[in-house]
Amino acid sequence: MTPGHESEVGRCIFREAHDAILIVQPGSLRVVDANPSAQRISGYRRKQLLDLTLQELMESANAEDFSTLSRACESTSCFVSKDGYHLKTVAGARVPIHLSISRIHTEPEPMGLLIARDITKQTQAEEERRKLELQMQQSQRLESLGVMAGGVAHDFNNLLTGILGNAELAGFNLPEDAPMRAHLDQIIVTTHRAADLVRQLLAYSGHARTQMKPLRLAQLVREITQLLRVSTSRNVVMNYRLDPEGPVCKGDPVQLSQVIMNLVVNAAEAIGSKPGIVTLATRVQHCDRALLGSCYLDDQLPEGSYACLEVTDTGCGMDSATLARIFEPFFTTKFVGRGLGLSAVLGIIRGHQGAIQIESAPGKGCTFRVYIPTTDEPVPAPVRPVPSDVAWRGGGWVLVVDDEKSVRLAARELLERLGFQVALANDGEEGLQTYVQKAKLVRAVLVDWAMPRMNGTEMARELRKLGAKLPVIITSGFDENVAMKTFEPGEITAFLQKPYSSEELRALLSKSLPSWNA
Numbered sequence: 001m002t003p004g005h006e007s008e009v010g011r012c013i014f015r016e017a018h019d020a021i022l023i024v025q026p027g028s029l030r031v032v033d034a035n036p037s038a039q040r041i042s043g044y045r046r047k048q049l050l051d052l053t054l055q056e057l058m059e060s061a062n063a064e065d066f067s068t069l070s071r072a073c074e075s076t077s078c079f080v081s082k083d084g085y086h087l088k089t090v091a092g093a094r095v096p097i098h099l100s101i102s103r104i105h106t107e108p109e110p111m112g113l114l115i116a117r118d119i120t121k122q123t124q125a126e127e128e129r130r131k132l133e134l135q136m137q138q139s140q141r142l143e144s145l146g147v148m149a150g151g152v153a154h155d156f157n158n159l160l161t162g163i164l165g166n167a168e169l170a171g172f173n174l175p176e177d178a179p180m181r182a183h184l185d186q187i188i189v190t191t192h193r194a195a196d197l198v199r200q201l202l203a204y205s206g207h208a209r210t211q212m213k214p215l216r217l218a219q220l221v222r223e224i225t226q227l228l229r230v231s232t233s234r235n236v237v238m239n240y241r242l243d244p245e246g247p248v249c250k251g252d253p254v255q256l257s258q259v260i261m262n263l264v265v266n267a268a269e270a271i272g273s274k275p276g277i278v279t280l281a282t283r284v285q286h287c288d289r290a291l292l293g294s295c296y297l298d299d300q301l302p303e304g305s306y307a308c309l310e311v312t313d314t315g316c317g318m319d320s321a322t323l324a325r326i327f328e329p330f331f332t333t334k335f336v337g338r339g340l341g342l343s344a345v346l347g348i349i350r351g352h353q354g355a356i357q358i359e360s361a362p363g364k365g366c367t368f369r370v371y372i373p374t375t376d377e378p379v380p381a382p383v384r385p386v387p388s389d390v391a392w393r394g395g396g397w398v399l400v401v402d403d404e405k406s407v408r409l410a411a412r413e414l415l416e417r418l419g420f421q422v423a424l425a426n427d428g429e430e431g432l433q434t435y436v437q438k439a440k441l442v443r444a445v446l447v448d449w450a451m452p453r454m455n456g457t458e459m460a461r462e463l464r465k466l467g468a469k470l471p472v473i474i475t476s477g478f479d480e481n482v483a484m485k486t487f488e489p490g491e492i493t494a495f496l497q498k499p500y501s502s503e504e505l506r507a508l509l510s511k512s513l514p515s516w517n518a
């Protein structure tokens, strides 16, 4: 290229380039010329740009970076920036840029030639990719926790069935005022708490059973106020701002009660032993993009009307480092915390296509808002539970099939107390043989779902093939949803979640065998 061409090419590039090109004075870093793209990107007119220095026009993560730029204007080698530089537009926006700087030999003195590339699109794409990666990691974690929770739930619930059954049986044989009774009651309460822990894990992993129906949040809160009272210490004042005609949303009452409980317990724990207030409010809220954007789980949620549950406390609050981690399973700042409460809340709200918003600062208390889409469906009239008949007794044979010895034995004793005779079997195959031997006598079958050799699903199917018309009750430490998927309609009569109490067993049998008068 001849020198004439060179200057023409240079002028053309300066005029037409998509990137911003600035000529700056080394030392002062004052702009002495700017191309049309520099004006377009910054929003300044050329004249305005010539009044500015790079320090005024740009922003860098590090103030020292400007001396690097200044040196680059004087250096013979080309400088290429790393990320972290922004161009400040006339409207006050920050445009991320990549810089390359070289010295050009102009008369009477050399100048710096600065090319700024607008990398907004790349930055957004990178941000998007990072977000996707995080979501992937999160869902992989959920997946593996789900598998683990499912397995733990099964083994754990089997053990708990044995513990609960035996503790209850021991209680039955004790006089009412025996000192031992308090210890047994404690075992029973603790067993229920352990079962609750498994439910939290299942809720977090999204593997828990859901039964969605239209409900009023205010009503739900009211129903569990007593429970909330006993779960918080006396120094905490509970304050309710419930809107009784307020929002109706579609939700699982058991799971949403768990959300309310977990949030209120956390709020009370944040208050500690000092006096404090926990306020629970419900209302309808129109959620626009901006509001949803400030929430967790806002990804594809549509704008619109949401039922809002707000739990505010006057407790210790959180710093940003804690806030960033609160939903991680097993993250806790408490001495005896398990770090599962909010993980479960997140899992449940995700299952309800909802969102969570948090405001907190150290020493300033904390507000959690849960948003769940409202529904136009009417709230069904409450079903009055039929009081179970405590005097109900059964009779005849019940076949109990379970591969866990402690479960078999506890079930046998519980059933015998109800007046049944009990046949036991280790697995489905043995269960079928026993059934055939006693076919005329067996009135109901209580079968574990997961067993070696022949499982509960296969056994129930075989029983129906043999023409058995009796109630088949499936019991499992696995979640009902998981187990029930394996059955055809009509194959089984009921599902009994382990661990079960003698009361639950009795209620279910009295429903399944209503006409026994032996």
Ligand SMILES: Nc1ncnc2c1ncn2[C@@H]1O[C@H](COP(=O)(O)OP(=O)(O)OP(=O)(O)O)[C@@H](O)[C@H]1O
Residues within 6 Å of the ligand: 262, 266, 267, 270, 313, 315, 316, 317, 318, 322, 326, 331, 332, 333, 334, 336, 337, 338, 339, 340, 341, 342, 343, 365, 366
């Ligand atoms: N209302 C609140 N105020 C201050 N910090 C909170 C509040 N709620 C939650 N946190 C913080 O979030 C952490 C995680 O809460 P999360 O409920 O998941 O677990 P935990 O309460 O520590 O244990 P767990 O609920 O399993 O007994 C808490 O340890 C605490 O640091």
Ligand SMILES: [Mg+2]
Residues within 6 Å of the ligand: 262, 265, 266, 340, 341, 342
């Ligand atoms: Mg908690």
